[in-house]
Amino acid sequence: MVEPGIKIGQRFTFKSLSDGAARERQAVVTQVLSNREEGFGPEVGFDWVAAHEVPEAQPATELVFGRGTDGNVYLDGRAVSITRLP
Secondary structure, eight states: OTTTTTTTEEEEEEEESSOOOOEEEEEEEEEEEEETTOOGGGOOOOOOEEEEEEEESSSSSSEEEETTTSSSSEETEEEEEEEEEO
């Protein structure tokens, strides 16, 4: 779940829930948006977090995580788990 209070610069780990062999990866938040800020109605039910992977992939790729109405977080349509780092 995209946790309340997540801020730009926050580091976190993420891992695909659909691929049991997927490795845990790290990223840093570059932007936090809500459906209201994006001009969507509340029925869309997503909050958005843009991030860059750490260490940064070459070429740099923006990762966009969204929280669904089911409470899960998705990256490229696949459910992922996210853990904030201190």
